[in-house]
Amino acid sequence: MVESPEQQHPKKAFGWAARDSSGVLSPFKFSRREPGKNDVTFKVLYCGICHTDLDMIKNEWGNSTYPLLPGHEIVGVVTEVGIKVEKFKVGDHVGVGYMAGSCQSCDSCSTNAENYCPKMIATFGDIYHDGTPTYGGYSDIMVANEQFVVRIPGSLPLDGAAPLLCAGVTTYSPLRYFGLDKPGMHVGVVGVGGLGHVALKFAKAMGLKVTMISTSPKKKEEAIENLGADSFLISHDDGQMQGAVGTMDGIIDTVSAVHPLLPLVGLLKSNGKLVLLGVPDKPLQLPVFPLLMGRKIIAGSSIGGMKETQEMFDFAAKHNITANVEVISVDYANTAMERLLKGDIRYRFVIDIGNTLHTIGLIKGRLPEELKKVLLSVASEWGDVVDDMNGLQVIPLKGAMTNEVYQISWPTKNGVDLFRKVLVRVYGEGVEVFFNREDEVQTFECMSKHGQGPRLLGRFAEGRVEEFIHARTLSAADLRDPEISAIIAAKLREFHNLDMPGPRNVVLWDRMRNWLNEVKNLCSIKDIQKFGLDTLEEEISMLEKELSQGYQQIGFCHNDLQYGNIMMDEETRLITIIDYEYASYNPVAYDLANHFCEMVANYHSDTPHVLDYRNYPGLEERQKFVRAYLSSADYEPSDAEVEQLVEITDKYTLANHLFWGLWGIISGYVNKIDFDYVEYARQRFQQYWLRKPALLGSSGDSL
Ligand SMILES: [Zn+2]
Ligand SMILES: [Zn+2]
Missing domain, CATH: 3.90.1200.10 (Aminoglycoside phosphotransferase (APH), C-terminal lobe)
Structure with a gap:
């Protein structure tokens, strides 16, 4: 019999995972391997949301297995090191990116290009050497082989540093490998997004002239004023594109949507290189003749090796490069995915794992009996059947100064919503000096009658149950x-x-x-x-x-x-x-x-x-x-x-x-x-x- 994710390994772990191709993320108990001699264990503090996470939870590439726990832009602080670990000690800031392992013996592995190893193991949604599934960084702890861990220099803020583990090295690596890193060179970057904005920062720090290329004229001001691009081209403006023909030493193309390559090839000087990083879902047309006329190269590139990932971080620290991020709480992850799908993010979501991911627990060890009764009556009023009160998910929410606030949810079987959520407020002690609780409750009820604020669903001695506001x-x-x-x-x-x-x-x-x-x-x-x-x-x-x-x-x-x-x-x-x-x-x-x-x-x-x-x-x-x-x-x-x-x-x-x-x-x-x-x-x-x-x-x- 296959063991459950929770029992597979000795180390208890907790995170948010998708259970099927609906891609909805929810709390998930699992386990991680007992750390070995070469393993680094760390407490996860932040994890970036990469577009790959979105593709994988929704099985867009057809190879996802569930439960799927995404995240490969993982940073945190070391809590434990194996006896053979040499590079890290407890307390270090570290990160894990796209890779969890590789064969260590092929040509790619022996030339610091583990990212091109045919047996490379992805950090999530893959099978590790021991035959068990890999789980990503939307979780409380990570256990990783030292070889696949990088040091995050102390000067970099961890939230802005997290996306460098994927978006950063994915753009840094081709700039270096293809020699597009000599001061004074002119490179184009296609796409002003998660990858594009860090490509721009690295290229500028290398002393390059950078032209951002986008379909969206709206992004011009942002690219030049805020991100520091030297110029901006609208890719469907033939006049602008014509004006820049033959001016670029290289182009980093970060776009995944199907788009024509011919105009981009035209921008290259002789011997220029167009490097593709995106993965269009259909083959692109390859314009051969313009390649011959100028000995031009079209190439691909995927993330980077571990050695250059470390180099990239040291370079980022020296030049103060981080991603522009919107830090979110883990319970916002599903909304973040919807926004990511619409491109509504500048430029990377990063989940504040350390402060917002909490183990499923019960208030002070157990739910008050009275609260259980209130929750049961709320549930039955909504036509939900809750068989097991101990199966309720309780997530403490942060930010209330005089109360403790929890999100409590239970699964529904109505097929519409996966979970029903309410907010439970437990009144803090000693607050009667400041205000009269009865007045506050009266205000709350009156507000709710005026259509302001959440609805009151029930009361118990130490607190109350409120409507959960989806905002x-x-x-x-x-x-x-x-x-x-x-x-x-x-x-x-x-x-x-x-x-x-x-x-x-x-x-x-x-x-x-x-x-x-x-x-x-x-x-x-x-x-x-x-x-x-x-x-x-x-x-x-x-x-x-x-x-x-x-x-x-x-x-x-x-x-x-x-x-x-x-x-x-x-x-x-x-x-x-x-x-x-x-x-x-x-x-x-x-x-x-x-x-x-x-x-x-x-x-x-x-x-x-x-x-x-x-x-x-x-x-x-x-x-x-x-x-x-x-x-x-x-x-x-x-x-x-x-x-x-x-x-x-x-x-x-x-x-x-x-x-x-x-x-x-x-x-x-x-x-x-x-x-x-x-x-x-x-x-x-x-x-x-x-x-x-x-x-x-x-x-x-x-x-
Ligand atoms: Zn990624
Ligand atoms: Zn290999």
């Missing part, structure tokens, strides 16, 4: 995208105008006073002095007086509009604002101020508590946001109106610093989540004192 959580960078920012502004306006229950009073100031009292109860005298807490009562009163002058609009404010609380559907570009724990009526300018202050944070960096105020939005960006906020289909705000709201918003940032500063100190005492709250608080207070003189002028000081 992605925004990143820190998204907040600065002008298009996304304008959508957020409009959505925030809609949020502020919601008709919510309860009195429409400003709660900001009293909330701060309550928190200040709480802080004083919790803090030692030393900390009270350190944070200058004794003066804060006065500061709060001064601010309240200063900021309450004149008319200001009161609205239902979110009060915590950080990027993690904003989700966007990539297809419809619709925004959903989530997590209403701090929501209440407040001056809308305060909510805008909070959003601006959030732009200096990146909670997904190595130092999530560190705020970089160099990233605070400039006046123009703030005005743009406020203008988008005030505008509607039939209303265009005046400059004066925009300026006035920006000005009051700027002042409210002071209140915001005190608010989150106090929150940070309390959290440092009551919250067990791993985050340096106290350092966070220190930075907010520091910013308060730093900005106060400029924002309030002398009037503030005189109080």
Whole structure:
């Protein structure tokens, strides 16, 4: 009997695999071989998504076997080395690319060209020397023979480095092998995509003149302005192509779609070389006569040998070359595949395996009985039969500061969706200082009635079950995208105008006073002095007086509009604002101020508590946001109106610093989540004192 993937080997492993040619990826338990004397074991941190992954999960080449676990742009950190391993030690940054093994004795293998070994073994979807299937890098650990592992130089960021293992060496190798690497040479690169953009970077670093060739005129600006190409040709523009005839020493053609070779051959000088890297699904027409007239060469090239892969990384480190990547979580992989199919990516998806792939587990070891009951009733309401509650898949999601959040899914047999997903929120401890849970639940239900946010599916003592929103959580960078920012502004306006229950009073100031009292109860005298807490009562009163002058609009404010609380559907570009724990009526300018202050944070960096105020939005960006906020289909705000709201918003940032500063100190005492709250608080207070003189002028000081 064939052993299951889970029992085949002694080392437990976990990843995401496709089960059939639908190509849908889902959590998959398997195993890896016991590391041998020559093996390197590493924890996977990132894995790039190559077009080959997409082709293989969908069995486009007809040779896929399932379960198929893709990924051959795998980087991570060494956790274990066999006794005969010489090149690596524990803690090293390493990578594994397309190959897991080769015969080690043929002509290709003995000339450092394992990639052309007839018995080369692919990293995934192949059969290893021991007769078991190979599984790729969408997984937690890798075990690989030292010969097929490369060192990633410390200076390269691992996410941007991952795609070099395939896209990088695939373009670097032909530039070197075909001698298209002499400074001053002119090369063309066909296709501005995953391969093309790194080909361009390598060629420029080698000192070449580079012309990008594409069917899409839209890519011209990008290729020249952002990627550094010297010139750009539209391949179907005969005039442009004619103008460049006979000017190129070589062409790297990365395109897989069927396309004519004749115009490209025409661009070559005598003795020029056209190197094909793509795999069209039909044979291309070979123009023979133009090849003879000029002794031109058309050649192919596939990835690269291990020695040149290492050379390529050393070269990349020297010239600071990485791929342009969009880092995603593993549960976004299926959406990423759809986008890749449409070419909707600049230029490579990289999965953040280290932070987002979690072993199937249960909340704190087991699901609370009450939650099981709620899940069962939700499932049966949807007509699903869940036989085995322990067969539920539980994936912890990251990014919630006061809650633990899990994606829970179960298989369906309705033949439409493979899995049914819900979101389970387990309330964090100690948060009752900050907000009233009943208020939050009431807000959540009311929001859901207004058609805002996810639906409430059920409640249990420690938390609740919510509709799973099929949208992605925004990143820190998204907040600065002008298009996304304008959508957020409009959505925030809609949020502020919601008709919510309860009195429409400003709660900001009293909330701060309550928190200040709480802080004083919790803090030692030393900390009270350190944070200058004794003066804060006065500061709060001064601010309240200063900021309450004149008319200001009161609205239902979110009060915590950080990027993690904003989700966007990539297809419809619709925004959903989530997590209403701090929501209440407040001056809308305060909510805008909070959003601006959030732009200096990146909670997904190595130092999530560190705020970089160099990233605070400039006046123009703030005005743009406020203008988008005030505008509607039939209303265009005046400059004066925009300026006035920006000005009051700027002042409210002071209140915001005190608010989150106090929150940070309390959290440092009551919250067990791993985050340096106290350092966070220190930075907010520091910013308060730093900005106060400029924002309030002398009037503030005189109080
Ligand atoms: Zn690849
Ligand atoms: Zn060989």
